[in-house]
Amino acid sequence: MSGIKSRMRLPEIKKMGRKAIFLWAVCMLMLLSGCWDLRYLDKLGVVLAMGVDDDPSGKQKLRLTVQVVLPQNVAAESKGGTGGTPVTTFTETGDTIFEAIRKMSAKTSRRLFFSHTQMLIIGEKMARKGGIIPLVDLIERNPDIRTDISVVVTRGVRAERLLQMTTQMESIPVNQFHEMIDVNQEAYAMNYAVLVKDLTKLTGKGKQQAVLPSFRIVGDKAAGKSVDNVKTIPAEAIPALSTMAVFRDGKLVDYLKPKESRGLAxxxxxxxxxxxxxxxxxxxxxxxxxxxxxxxxxxxxxxxxxxxxxxxxxxxxxxxxxxxxxxxxxxxxxxxxxxxxxxxxxxxxxxxxxxxxxxxxxxxxxxxxxxxxxxxxxxxxxxxxxxxxxxxxxxxxxxxxxxxxxxxxxxxxxxxx
Incomplete structure (x- = not known):
């Protein structure tokens, strides 16, 4: 008799098992229906480049400038309109890059987003005094920032001023800077790209010192930040590659001459x-x-x-x-x-x-x-x-x-x- 009862309960047990599996699947789908860290683009300020200079006041260790894309202006430009400049910059001081980024929240209505950052520009004075290794620590450590960011140093100009330039060849200035390095390496080889991950590898065995491509501004530096700069032929100020810069223990030593720079390549x-x-x-x-x-x-x-x-x-x-x-x-x-x-x-x-x-x-x-x-x-x-x-x-x-x-x-x- 007990055997008959157990056989009668078996279909019920299977039915209850199927219900349990169904409920589990529904719960999983509810959990997977959205990303826990979802961020909407209209709430973000996409940072394309960072520039680090020394703080002229001496109160803080550095002065950070970020170049942020303005999507509404880029969209207007693509439709033939004149929606304004495609990028803007924000500048803040701090003892570290992370501190300066957080302090910028007082100047922008959008949270800064660094997953699409293409370039880190280090000012010449900052490269000589503070060095470059501490500046890449945040990038290497933060999972939201890629380590294939190109790193350059300025020559005779502050990183802030370079990021505030308007450019003719590309509407977004950092795109022009980035492409210039690639074009030069493929055509003349006086400069070549160096990425954040390349710099972090130098901390291993071998004691190899860093080298970086350098940028300068040709023409009227003050006129370079005006929209009128892109309306003249030629432009009153243009960004130009210089030569490779050599570092010792992360601090800028000097710049190579053109033939020496290609010799390094x-x-x-x-x-x-x-x-x-x-x-x-x-x-x-x-x-x-x-x-x-x-x-x-x-x-x-x-x-x-x-x-x-x-x-x-x-x-x-x-x-x-x-x-x-x-x-x-x-x-x-x-x-x-x-x-x-x-x-x-x-x-x-x-x-x-x-x-x-x-x-x-x-x-x-x-x-x-x-x-x-x-x-x-x-x-x-x-x-x-x-x-x-x-x-x-x-x-x-x-x-x-x-x-x-x-x-x-x-x-x-x-x-x-």
Whole structure:
């Protein structure tokens, strides 16, 4: 009898189980119906760039400027209207970036939102006095801010003034700054992008020092913040890339010269494309070689006294793009070989000038040689790590460059007579 009762209860038990599963699913759907941290765009001020300067009053450690997009003006501009400037800036002082951000809440009706921030601009004076490492701590630590933000330093101008510029090529100024770095790296390689995550990696083994691209303002700095600046041809003030800036322990040391800056790009494997001007092999005039590919390989050996020796092997591929040499025939294999050798010498010279500046004048390992020693000769690095600052300036090195010219256009002989 009890067996019959248990069989009769089984369908009821299954039915109750299905109801329980259904109720559980409904509860889960209710919980998943919305995001717990949902933020509406019309309640946010999207920050595209941050600029950090020293506080001129000296009361606080820094002065923060943020460039915020004005979506209503961008929308009006896209429809052919004139809704005003597409961005605005807010500025506040504080002892830390986070403090300055929170103090800005007294000046804006929207909460500042940093998930779309593209660039961190550090003023020259701030870079010399306060350093850059403390400034990237908030970005590295905060999950709402991406670590692929580009970091730059200013030259002869405050970060605040750069962010207040109006620009012609792009309506949103920081978009123009960001694209300028990419275009230069792909066309001339005097500058290359450095991201927040690149800087944080330097705190590991190898004691490599930081380098950053730099910006300046060409023209009337005061006129650059006016809307009228974009209504003149050319603009009264424009942003311009300078050269790579070198740091020691996070503080700005100085700026490289143009050829030294590109020499650093050769040594850091950052050259995507560039042009090299050469003197004609057997006559007056110049010819231009366009570099299509460039790579470098480091090999660390030991000298007889157990010190590291750096061997850098550069490989360059390019083509001849312009010839101002009377009577030269680049279809001649001997002439082509000579141009390849001249190109290799030019690349090697730029690299050597940069190494000389780093080793003998500034005594700063921004080349990453310490990291290469650590990776390839760990036993040597363990022995010299504590003294690397004094060892680096005396490290022996050898730079070898091999060039391959792959083409010379549709003509062989020069039309220049």
């Amino acid at each position: 050769w040594l850091q494997n950052k050259v995507k494309s560039t042009v090299i001007k050469l003197a004609c092999p057997e006559s007056k005039g110049n010819l231009i070689v366009e570099v299509h590919e460039a790579s470098i390989q480091y090999k660390i050996k030991q000298s007889k006294d157990g010190m590291p020796v750096v061997q850098a092997k550069l490989e360059v591929t390019g083509s001849i793009q312009e010839i101002m040499c009377p009577g030269i025939d680049v279809m001649d294999e001997q002439v082509l070989n000579e141009i390849e050798e001249l190109t290799s010498q030019a690349v090697k010279k730029e690299a050597e000038e940069t190494i000389r500046k780093m080793q003998k004048k500034w005594r700063v390992d921004a080349l990453g040689w310490g990291k290469e020693v650590y990776l390839q000769q760990p036993e040597v690095w363990k022995r010299i790590e504590k003294d690397w600052e004094t060892v680096f300036p005396e490290v022996q090195h050898e730079v070898v460059c091999k060039t391959k010219i792959s083409g010379s256009g549709v003509r062989g002989e020069s039309i220049v007579k």
